Amino acid sequence: MNPPGTQLCQSCGKMINSDYDKKKIKDLMRYDGSAIRSKTRSRSIFDKIWIFFTSIKVGVAIILIIAIASSIGTIFPQEYFIPVGADPLQYYTENYGTPGRLYYELGFHNLYSSWWFIILIGMLALSLIAASIDRGVPLFKSLKNQRAKKHPTFYKRQRLNLQQANTKNTERVIEGFRKKGYKVKEDQNHYLLEKGRLSRWGPYINHTGLIILLFGSMLRFFPGMYVDELIYITEGDTVQVPETDGQYYVENNEFIVDIYEEEGTVFDATVQNTNETIVSNYQTDMTFYENQNVDVVGAPPDLEVVEDYSLQVNHPYQFEQFELYQSSYDNSQMKSMTFQLEDSNGETVGDRFTVALDNLESTYEVGEGLAVEVRAYAPDFLEIDENGALISETPTPVNPAFVFEVTDDTSSELSLLQIMSSTDITQGNEYSVKFVENENHWATVLTLKKDLTLPLIATGFVIFLIGLFIGSYINHRRIWINDENGFNISAHTNKNYFGLKKEINPVLEDNGYGEIFDRDAQDFDKGVIIVEGK
Amino acid sequence: MKKQTRNILRITIISSIVILVGVTLWFNLTSDIQAIQVGDEAVDFQLETLDGGTVQLSDINEDKGVILNFWGTWCEPCREEMPDMNEVYNEGHDDYELIAVNVSEGEQQINQFLASLDDELSYPIALDRNRDVTKVYQIGPLPTTIAIDKNGVVVDKQEYQLTKDDIHRFVELSTSE
Numbered sequence: 001m002n003p004p005g006t007q008l009c010q011s012c013g014k015m016i017n018s019d020y021d022k023k024k025i026k027d028l029m030r031y032d033g034s035a036i037r038s039k040t041r042s043r044s045i046f047d048k049i050w051i052f053f054t055s056i057k058v059g060v061a062i063i064l065i066i067a068i069a070s071s072i073g074t075i076f077p078q079e080y081f082i083p084v085g086a087d088p089l090q091y092y093t094e095n096y097g098t099p100g101r102l103y104y105e106l107g108f109h110n111l112y113s114s115w116w117f118i119i120l121i122g123m124l125a126l127s128l129i130a131a132s133i134d135r136g137v138p139l140f141k142s143l144k145n146q147r148a149k150k151h152p153t154f155y156k157r158q159r160l161n162l163q164q165a166n167t168k169n170t171e172r173v174i175e176g177f178r179k180k181g182y183k184v185k186e187d188q189n190h191y192l193l194e195k196g197r198l199s200r201w202g203p204y205i206n207h208t209g210l211i212i213l214l215f216g217s218m219l220r221f222f223p224g225m226y227v228d229e230l231i232y233i234t235e236g237d238t239v240q241v242p243e244t245d246g247q248y249y250v251e252n253n254e255f256i257v258d259i260y261e262e263e264g265t266v267f268d269a270t271v272q273n274t275n276e277t278i279v280s281n282y283q284t285d286m287t288f289y290e291n292q293n294v295d296v297v298g299a300p301p302d303l304e305v306v307e308d309y310s311l312q313v314n315h316p317y318q319f320e321q322f323e324l325y326q327s328s329y330d331n332s333q334m335k336s337m338t339f340q341l342e343d344s345n346g347e348t349v350g351d352r353f354t355v356a357l358d359n360l361e362s363t364y365e366v367g368e369g370l371a372v373e374v375r376a377y378a379p380d381f382l383e384i385d386e387n388g389a390l391i392s393e394t395p396t397p398v399n400p401a402f403v404f405e406v407t408d409d410t411s412s413e414l415s416l417l418q419i420m421s422s423t424d425i426t427q428g429n430e431y432s433v434k435f436v437e438n439e440n441h442w443a444t445v446l447t448l449k450k451d452l453t454l455p456l457i458a459t460g461f462v463i464f465l466i467g468l469f470i471g472s473y474i475n476h477r478r479i480w481i482n483d484e485n486g487f488n489i490s491a492h493t494n495k496n497y498f499g500l501k502k503e504i505n506p507v508l509e510d511n512g513y514g515e516i517f518d519r520d521a522q523d524f525d526k527g528v529i530i531v532e533g534k
Numbered sequence: 535m536k537k538q539t540r541n542i543l544r545i546t547i548i549s550s551i552v553i554l555v556g557v558t559l560w561f562n563l564t565s566d567i568q569a570i571q572v573g574d575e576a577v578d579f580q581l582e583t584l585d586g587g588t589v590q591l592s593d594i595n596e597d598k599g600v601i602l603n604f605w606g607t608w609c610e611p612c613r614e615e616m617p618d619m620n621e622v623y624n625e626g627h628d629d630y631e632l633i634a635v636n637v638s639e640g641e642q643q644i645n646q647f648l649a650s651l652d653d654e655l656s657y658p659i660a661l662d663r664n665r666d667v668t669k670v671y672q673i674g675p676l677p678t679t680i681a682i683d684k685n686g687v688v689v690d691k692q693e694y695q696l697t698k699d700d701i702h703r704f705v706e707l708s709t710s711e
Contacts, residue, residue, distance in 0.1 A: 050544045113562050122555035129547055221558045240664065296590065298666045299580035360642045376646055380608065389650035392608040395639055 014151040054134040059127040066120055073111035076103050080110075113221070125214050132207045143197060148187035150480050150490075158480075158490035159497060160504070162516045167483040169511040176507035177479060193479040199494060202471020209464030216456035227450035230327065234443040238289070238303070241322075241448060248319065249289040249303055255329055255444040256283040282326050284311040284444040288319065311446070321450050328445035334397045335441040339417075340434050341366055341406065352436055357397045369409050372433065376403040381418055406431045475499065489516065569672030572691055576600075576682045579667045581635065581660040584644060589633060589660050591682075599630040599708030600682040604662075604673045606637050607647040611695035612677040616655065622701045623657050629709040632657040637676060638665050681708040 008014065052058060076099075082091050088109055092100035107114030155161050174191055178184055182193035220226040227243050233252035241248040258281035262268045271278065286309055293302035309317045316323040336356045341349045350366035357379065364372045378390035381401030385391050390401055401418045403425070414425035417433055424432075477500050479491045489508070493500045497518070505515050570577065580590040594600055603619065605612035616634070623632050636644055636659055648655060662668050671680070674693060681690040681704045689707045692700060 044541070046541070046545045046548055049548055115559055115562070118558055118562065119555060122551055122558075126548065126551045129551075130544075133543070133547075218554060218558050221561045223561060240666065246666070296592075297577055297579040297670045298662060299590075300582075358640060360640070362642075374642075377642065379643075385650065387650055389646070391610075392643075395606055395608050395643075 008154075009151075012147075012149065012151045012154070014153060050130055050134075053123070053127045053130040056131065059124075059131055062120060062124050062127055066117075066124065069108075069111065069117060069120070073108050076100060076109070078109060078111065118221075121214060121218075125211060128207045128210055132204050136204050139200060143200065146185070146192060146194075148185045148192035148480070149190040149482075152485070152488070155480065155488050155490040158492055159519045160492070160501065160516050161490035161519075162488070162508070162514065164487045164513055166512065167487050169513070170481065170483045170487060172511050173481065173487075173489075173507055173513070176510060180503060180507070182477075182479065189483050191479075191481040193481065194477070196474045196476045198470055199474035199476040202467050202469075202474070204467070205470060206464055206467025209460045209462070209467055211460075212463060213457055213460030216453045216460055219453045219456065220451075225452045227322065227448060229448045231324075231446045231448055232330070232443055233284075233286075233446065234333070234441045238287075240301075241324075243448065243450070244320075244322070246294050246297070246301070247291055248306075249291060249301060250324070250446070251287040251289065252444050253285040253287060253308075255442045256281065256285065257329070258283070282313050282329065284326055284446065285309075286311055286317070286324075288317065311444075316449075321452060323449045325447040325449060326444070327447040330443045330445060331440045333441040333443065334400065335439045337400065337438045338436040339372075339404075340436050341370060341372070342432050342434050344430055344432075349431065354439075355402070357400060370431075371407045373405040373407065374402060375405050375414065377401070384416075404433050406433065477503070479504065487513065489513075491516065569674070570670075570680070570688055570691075572688050574688050576680075576686050576688050577670050579670065581662055581667060584636075584641065584659040584661060587658075589658055591633075592686075594631045594633075595682060595684070595686050597684065599684055599705075599710075601630060601632045601704050601708050602671075602680040602682065603632065603634045604637055604668060604671075604676055604678045604680075605634055606639055606676050607643050608639075609676040613647070615677060615696045615701075617651065617653065618698050619696070619701055620653060620655050620657065622698065622705060627657075630705055634659045635662050635667060636660065637662055637668050637673070679704060683708055683710060 076092065076096055079088050082088065089101070089104055092104040092109060094100075096103065103109060107116065111117055155163070170189075170191075174184060174193070177193045180195075182195045185192040185194070229242050231239060231241065231250065233239050233250060235252050235255055238249050238251040240246055241250055257279055259277045260267060260271050260280045262271050288306045288309060289301075289303040290306050291301040292304055293299060306319070311317055311324060311326045313326045316325045318324075334357055336354050338352050338354045340352050343349050350368045350370045353364040353366050353372060355361075355364070355374065357377075360374055360377055362374060364374075366372060376390045378392035378401045379397040379399075380392045380394040381399050382391045382393040390403065399419060401416065403414060403416050405412055405414050406429075408431075411430075413429045413431065415429060415433060416423045416425055417435070419435065422432060422434075475493050475496050477491070477493045479489065481487075481489045489504075491500055491504060497520070501516060501518065508514065508516060576591065576595070578590070578592045580588060583589050591600060603615075605616070607613070619632060619634075634655070634657060641661070644659065644661075660667075671678075677695060678691070678693045679696055679700075680688055683689045689710075690704055692704075696704070
């Protein structure tokens with residue numbers, strides 16, 4: 001019995017549906033004429049969804065939409081690349097105007113995690129699975145149930161065929177093909193010779209790989225599977241490692257930048273030729289701690305040293321399933337400011353004093369009987385309040401301002417000092433505080449990574465490539481031979497007919513038969529067989 | 535393949551893809567919003583206070599409601615609401631405790647601000663030096679004020695300056711059973 005939709009009889013290869021366009025013989029042979037599953041009768045809602053997604057047109061449309069969306073996603077930077085802390089909506093609107101706003105509203109700023117992109121990927125997965133099952137199952141069946149015996153019209157329909165009167169050499173021809181690696185199936189005096197059937201499974205193996213790959217990338221959204229975060233540590237600070245529930249801490253003992261110097265190596269010439277310094281090493285000397293007191297948030301951690309480690313680029317520190325990478329550094333934050341007292345004649349008085357902005361002392365003794373008291377400090381000076389207090393706009397020391405009180409043996413005087421200017425508060429000040437220099441913090445920026453999906457994604461990729469190789473470089477070749485009514489031979493391959501002819505013709509020639517007839521070549525030049533290629 | 539097998543296969547594959555995509559979307563949409571909201575249970579914490587002691591939420595929360603006020607000296611609405619809160623606090627606070635959690639500032643800055651106020655603040659100021667508590671509570675803008683009732687449940691949250699009426703409402707909510 002042939003299921004509905006079958007084009008070629010499964011037992012003999014005779015065309016069942018004579019209405020079928022005879023020129024589409026190639027389509028017909030793709031699944032050996034058996035019915036594509038979606039063409040069978042079915043009516044439930046699941047069947048309708050299924051049939052919709054089995055369509056190659058739908059599949060191609062989904063891939064196209066994904067490709068177009070992905071390319072639109074490269075027009076403006078992804079959210080990952082905009083400055084840390086910036087409000088995305090504001091950033092995109094200010095920098096790219098209305099298109100930027102639209103870009104943000106539609107979720108292109110975070111393309112791979114926008115809801116519609118995830119749904120598209122889900123549709124792609126369904127399309128891959130549905131189309132593969134829909135075509136794979138009948139293909140498997142038809143290849144498994146192949147019979148050697150075919151109707152004479154089947155022979156005629158093949159692109160390569162030949163009929164000759166001499167039937168004496170059939171056995172030798174079969175033997176010739178067997179030597180070339182063909183497997184032979186025999187049914188009375190009908191023969192089926194086949195090799196490279198694996199080629200037909202290439203696309204399905206390929207799709208399996210893709211499905212595994214998509215599944216792996218989906219797992220990245222699941223909690224605990226994927227972490228990619230920045231950790232900012234000022235030199236000397238100890239911070240909690242995020243995503244570990246306060247169990248681990250990292251201390252930045254020292255951040256080091258080494259540069260290449262001339263030291264009698266082959267690199268000397270290059271170092272001489274460039275005006276810039278070339279960094280040879282970024283390194284964080286860190287101490288890794290485990291917290292023994294993780295019960296209560298904010299409670300002072302009870303830290304136990306796990307180990308000291310020198311973190312360099314590409315030499316991550318590993319713990320549990322996490323890795324810490326040296327990622328970047330920052331020295332834009334002000335650490336301390338150094339000042340010098342001057343008298344009214346502009347002569348320096350006393351020693352310099354350094355104010356550490358994170359840890360201010362109330363009074364600095366500068367010698368010669370003088371003391372400087374910090375009466376007020378604003379890290380990011382905005383204005384002076386009604387009651388005389390300094391108002392800071394942010395807690396970050398980007399525009400520090402101080403009220404200093406300078407005291408000598410007899411008197412004291414006040415002055416307001418900002419980076420750019422200094423104002424006397426008391427009248428007729430004798431001393432002025434001059435800004436000398438400032439020192440910035442060195443902070444290291446580390447990347448915390450964890451990716452449990454990587455093995456799955458790698459497996460998917462390898463399977464994908466194996467499938468691609470099998471589908472592209474192996475040819476499925478089949479030859480049918482019988483000597484029922486003269487010597488009959490016909491051949492089919494899923495690609496590279498030229499190669500197939502080159503394989504068949506020497507065997508035929510050795511046994512006294514002519515070259516095999518190529519219907520496609522015939523079409524070009526009546527009656528004359530032309531050699532393809534070259 | 536039998537028709538029944540085919541149907542089961544189709545239904546299973548379609549449903550599992552729909553479910554997996556749904557779960558992925560759900561994880562994706564919820565990953566950003568972990569802030570403690572009204573109705574959630576408050577997370578216990580322990581912090582040092584400005585006067586050198588320690589304060590632990592669960593200790594106070596045993597028999598009192600708690601109001602958490604996250605603030606910074608550089609934040610103008612914070613500075614403006616604090617004297618009001620002090621006034622309400624001084625009217626009596628037997629049933630609740632008010633903790634002003636300073637977000638990661640130096641003691642010099644805090645003391646400088648307190649000195650500029652007309653009246654001394656009576657309620658304790660906790661120091662969240664490493665933003666541990668701020669992070670756990672996912673505090674966005676300052677000031678943010680949270681009311682916790684005696685059962686340890688967050689009953690109110692406001693992410694802008696409190697008026698006196700707001701403060702009274704917070705007190706009422708945190709002390710209600």
